[in-house]
Amino acid sequence: MIDLRALREDPERLRASQRARGEDEAVVDRLLELDERRRAALTRFEQLRSEQKSIGKSVSKAKGDEREQLLARARDLAQQVKESESEAGRLQEELTATLRTVPNIIEEGTPPGGEQDFVVLEHVGEPRTFDFEPRDHLELGEMLGAIDTERGAKVSGARFYYLTGIGAQLQLALLNLAMEQAIDSGFTAMYPPVLVKPEAMEGTGFLGAHSAEVYQLPQDELYLVGTSEVPLAAYHMNEIIDRLPRRYVGWSSCFRREAGSYGKDTRGIIRVHQFDKVEMFSYCDPADAHEEHLRLLAWEKEMLAKVELPYRVIDVAAGDLGSSAARKYDCEAWVPTQNAYRELTSTSNCTDFQARRLAVRFRDEGGRSQPVATLNGTLATTRWIVAILENHQQADGSVRVPKALQRYLGREVIEPVR
Incomplete structure (x- = not known):
């Protein structure tokens, strides 16, 4: 499996390798897109989890209407956290599956062609x-x-x-x-x-x-x-x-x-x-x-x-x-x-x-x-x-x-x- 970090830093290297192998270059953009969406989903998940933990601490101190509002927000966050975690997991699986279809990047100097x-x-x-x-x-x-x-x-x-x-x-x-x-x-x-x-x-x-x-x-x-x-x-x-x-x-x-x-x-x-x-x-x-x-x-x-x-x-x-x-x-x-x-x-x-x-x-x-x-x-x-x-x-x-x-x-x- 190729290194995602190296791909982000130099996507042209994989494009050139795919061309030399006679493989589809479009997979490079697909990988970059999936990686960006996966990282965005993880960031959203972490932000929601952080807010969820913060509200959890506040609920124990709140009373009356404030407490009810916090509890409602907590329930809403719980659903969003679950959904965002599922989305991040789905994107990770799709990214991994796509990565497994991509051959190794050829060494510099390898002859192109069949x-x-x-x-x-x-x-x-x-x-x-x-x-x-x-x-x-x-x-x-x-x-x-x-x-x-x-x-x-x-x-x-x-x-x-x-x-x-x-x-x-x-x-x-x-x-x-x-x-x-x-x-x-x-x-x-x-x-x-x-x-x-x-x-x-x-x-x-x-x-x-x-x-x-x-x-x-x-x-x-x-x-x-x-x-x-x-x-x-x-x-x-x-x-x-x-x-x-x-x-x-x-x-x-x-x-x-x-x-x-x-x-x-x-x-x-x-x-x-x-x-x-x-x-x-x-x-x-x-x-x-x-x-x-x-x-x-x-x-x-x-x-x-x-x-x-x-x-x-x-x-x-x-x-x-x-x-x-x-x-x-x-x-x-x-x-x-x-x-x-x-x-x-x-x-x-x-x-x-x-x-x-x-x-x-x-x-x-x-x-x-x-x-x-x-x-x-x-x-x-x-x-x-x-x-x-x-x-x-x-x-x-x-x-x-x-x-x-x-x-x-x-x-x-x-x-x-x-």
């Missing part, structure tokens, strides 16, 4: 030139006995799969490497719940424009998370944190309905309903959030280097940001058979947007409680298997194991089983 308007910041590594026709990850996965989508569909439906044999081992190796790196960098390891209450999902901003992608269990009033960002962000909900930064790394299964993606990436395990992910999450002083964001990106790049993949870093355009993000960087690995870069990691600076919703605070140097900043970043997911298999394949269908993963798998090459 999904295709990202800016490429750097390329790392060169896409491989093959002297044979490369196989896609699903064909390789089936040859290696690593991926079984047919039985996944038989048991659970489209966009489900089994990782089998070396495929399961490869995922464990990849995610363990990511956890090890994060722990060595000072993160606290977490295995969070993947079912959360509505206030956790709402507080992190996932029940807005993208609510159709979330699995819900209405009978239990719980949601399945699409990222461990949600339980990690809610971990300190309604708390004051005594030390910053706080960095956590969560390993969890993640679930996404992939609403609106029908026909996209139906082959293999690029876009699926269930996958595992290692996610970094940081709570920090908002003044340090920009630099913390760059640190998360650097840890992602370190992990990509370990699995020896060519990739590019993009600065995601404002209209393609989630509602909570003020800025987002993606690392996209080269996928040879698609002749394209595809997202493997994403890191977002959510400034104090989520913390305001979740009431996560810290004490500043003056001892006052203030919202923290929250940031998140992917360190490894099931999707990485796609890029690893395709980039490290050999002519006979075998796959070279990146050196950093060899100690987990106990081999240098994964050989076909058929």
Whole structure:
């Protein structure tokens, strides 16, 4: 949720952000109007309450006609106080509801525009030139006995799969490497719940424009998370944190309905309903959030280097940001058979947007409680298997194991089983 005080001081900043995102600017004037009316209603309520208390003291001292007049005024004030309190409450609810529809204000320098308007910041590594026709990850996965989508569909439906044999081992190796790196960098390891209450999902901003992608269990009033960002962000909900930064790394299964993606990436395990992910999450002083964001990106790049993949870093355009993000960087690995870069990691600076919703605070140097900043970043997911298999394949269908993963798998090459 955006800061109302900051909005009053500089409404043009939100207007500019809305324009860059392709969102409605009119909401700025609506917020300012509601805020002004709410504050006026509160002032009236407080004035009436003050008069009511004053008359209450006078009634005990008055006699005769004066007393009757004061009592009549007291009854009238009581009704007005009740009405003004109700009006202030109604306006507060309307203001809060409107605020919850407004995305975070983007960070200065974020590219304007939509999904295709990202800016490429750097390329790392060169896409491989093959002297044979490369196989896609699903064909390789089936040859290696690593991926079984047919039985996944038989048991659970489209966009489900089994990782089998070396495929399961490869995922464990990849995610363990990511956890090890994060722990060595000072993160606290977490295995969070993947079912959360509505206030956790709402507080992190996932029940807005993208609510159709979330699995819900209405009978239990719980949601399945699409990222461990949600339980990690809610971990300190309604708390004051005594030390910053706080960095956590969560390993969890993640679930996404992939609403609106029908026909996209139906082959293999690029876009699926269930996958595992290692996610970094940081709570920090908002003044340090920009630099913390760059640190998360650097840890992602370190992990990509370990699995020896060519990739590019993009600065995601404002209209393609989630509602909570003020800025987002993606690392996209080269996928040879698609002749394209595809997202493997994403890191977002959510400034104090989520913390305001979740009431996560810290004490500043003056001892006052203030919202923290929250940031998140992917360190490894099931999707990485796609890029690893395709980039490290050999002519006979075998796959070279990146050196950093060899100690987990106990081999240098994964050989076909058929």
